[in-house]
Amino acid sequence: MKSLLQGTAIVATLLLCGLTLSFPTTFAANDRSIYVSLIQLIADPTAFDQKQILVEGYAILEFEGKLLFLNELDARHGIMRSSVWLDVSDAVYAKRAQFHKRYVRVEGTFNAGRRGHGGLSSGEISNITRFEVKG
Numbered sequence: 001m002k003s004l005l006q007g008t009a010i011v012a013t014l015l016l017c018g019l020t021l022s023f024p025t026t027f028a029a030n031d032r033s034i035y036v037s038l039i040q041l042i043a044d045p046t047a048f049d050q051k052q053i054l055v056e057g058y059a060i061l062e063f064e065g066k067l068l069f070l071n072e073l074d075a076r077h078g079i080m081r082s083s084v085w086l087d088v089s090d091a092v093y094a095k096r097a098q099f100h101k102r103y104v105r106v107e108g109t110f111n112a113g114r115r116g117h118g119g120l121s122s123g124e125i126s127n128i129t130r131f132e133v134k135g
Contacts, residue, residue, distance in 0.1 A: 045112035087126035
């Protein structure tokens, strides 16, 4: 029974990923950024390389660990491939208490070749112009 439940969970996750990847990207409010899911960035990082993107995820802002994860569980278990590195400004990092361990919206330039501290993430968001708690 447990095996059947695990199999069902895997199939449901794959279907969700497939549905998410099949939706076209849309432009963000400022018409310069592409509104993209973190799943899309992780699955096909080169498609968004050097593009201005708007993405949402679970933020971790620690010393040598500034990351945007797919969800809280991936962050808690350190599943690094489910994250992108955040090249946050000193101003954002100074206010990290309001963003750390929260779901946030981030707008900036995606770089598929840069993978953050230790090279473990699935890319990096730099030149961040928007960093806000998702309301």
